[in-house]
């Protein structure tokens with residue numbers, strides 16, 4: 001470690017993390033005032049033209065309205081066919097490469113020596129000085145040590161311990177739903193269930209579970225990173241509140257353990273009992289970053305798979321009938337939901353050296369974006385890729401969880417939650433009808449549904 005880094009670390013460990021975030025906020029506010037860019041919007045909504053009307057060289061997959069206006073499939077398809085490794089020299093996020101074919105994405109994701117996840121896995125750059133660090137944006141060996149410290153929380157044994165609890169929470173939520181009248185599925189089911197799950201994972205006070213969702217939503221809404229709408233002041237205030245809340249929770253858990261409370265299966269217990277992470281609280285930005293990663297990791301993704309599954313079965317009613325006739329298809333269907341929805345559209349890498357990918361010369365330092373949502377619709381791998389087919393034979397080749405050293409740590413947990421949801425839904429309801437068009441999240445990163453009205457028909 002360099003002397004300057006060691007000094008920064010010492011200084012950081014001495015200042016409470018919420019005050020550091022407050023400092024970053026003040027700095028950022030002054031900078032925005034001086035440069036007078038406050039309130040500037042990176043993207044303004046305009047109708048997205050048909051892809052044939054756009055020059056190949058100008059295609060910009062980072063435009064969040066491509067997703068909101070539902071034009072993304074044709075844009076991805078054109079790049080897959082005509083320029084699978086495509087360079088955009090100028091965008092709101094600077095120049096970047098788009099990788100759109102399944103095979104090329106896997107090649108990049110597997111090669112962490114040439115394609116580094118540091119310092120960030122989104123296209124843009126967050127406000128300066130808010131350098132929260134998380135292991136999803138670290139390379140081995142630092143990544144491996146930190147991942148190993150928390151991996152146990154989703155080990156098969158722990159998941160078996162959790163299954164009963166997850167099921168009872170799903171049952172509570174479903175038994176409370178209105179029938180034969182419209183309601184928003186996203187609020188009542190997808191968000192509520194993921195909030196309950198997150199509170200369980202972190203052993204966070206149950207009555208404050210919606211806070212976890214709120215913080216996670218704020219963290220992923222940054223315009224600088226994903227093109228979504230955001231209010232930086234609100235984000236800083238939220239991050240500060242989160243840092244304070246998580247620190248208090250950490251100290252509270254430590255005090256309870258010291259007082260003789262039985263250790264649980266939750267993440268905080270795991271971090272506090274691992275040699276690499278028991279002092280995580282004294283590395284504040286890493287502390288906040290890694291907890292945030294686990295909250296964000298399990299929030300939008302699972303939530304949008306819960307909404308995406310209902311939407312997919314409405315778009316493909318023959319598949320709903322197939323499922324009702326054969327509930328044994330639920331496990332395969334949950335993978336198909338995760339492929340079809342692809343809750344995270346991409347991950348970004350930086351080339352660590354000059355390299356060649358599928359015939360294109362990529363320079364050291366270039367940004368490389370792996371568009372998972374495109375790889376999952378690649379007809380070189382999946383037949384009729386835009387269709388939702390619950391008994392698709394090769395569905396487990398989907399890349400929604402990524403590949404290589406960063407492959408999603410929570411994949412089994414996510415599948416478990418979705419499987420239980422559908423196991424509990426099918427015996428209760430004859431139909432889950434989506435009413436009207438859902439509303440989509442404005443983001444190039446989270447492929448999300450913000451509102452979806454449904455009507456439930458109970459089993460007679």
Ligand code: HEM
Nearest residue numbers: 135136297298301302400401402403406407408409410414
């Ligand atoms: C990493 C997707 C659920 C925790 C990732 C990555 C993706 C992803 C794309 C990056 C992979 C790469 O770079 O190669 C998803 C999807 C989910 C889901 C689609 C649900 C359908 C969860 C849940 C958790 C979680 C429930 C909570 C435990 C993580 C963590 C990482 C990660 C900690 C970082 C892994 C690393 O860097 O080693 N996820 N995720 N995810 N996910 Fe998930």
